[in-house]
Amino acid sequence: MAKLHLVFGGKVADPRVLDFTDISKLDIVGIxxxxxxxxxxxxxxxxxxxxxxEMRYVVVHLHRLLEPGDPANP
Structure with missing residues (x-):
């Protein structure tokens, strides 16, 4: 399986945490x-x-969400 990654970001209430203020305005960069x-x-x-x-961008490991119990999926 491909090791897909999602990149997105948006405004956060506190730059120390990922609490997005308006998820309808998230910037989806791509997969x-x-x-x-x-x-x-x-x-x-x-x-x-x-x-x-107040802007934060993150990388989400989609492959980990798709196969969470797979030991071959670090």
Whole structure:
């Protein structure tokens, strides 16, 4: 199975936690086939909003959600 990764972000109430203030306004950057491409997209998105302390972008390991009990799925 491909190790899919989702990159998205949005405004947060507190920059120390991932409590998005309005999930209807999340910026969905994309889904990537490996962590390296996802990290590159994450860095680009985060860099675009570097001056906005309330914006957070994250990489979600979709493959872990699809097969949570699979020991071959680190």
């Amino acid at each position: 990537y086939p490996d962590y390296e491409q996802a990290e590159e997209a994450w860095r680009a998105a985060a860099q675009r909003t570097v001056d906005d302390a």
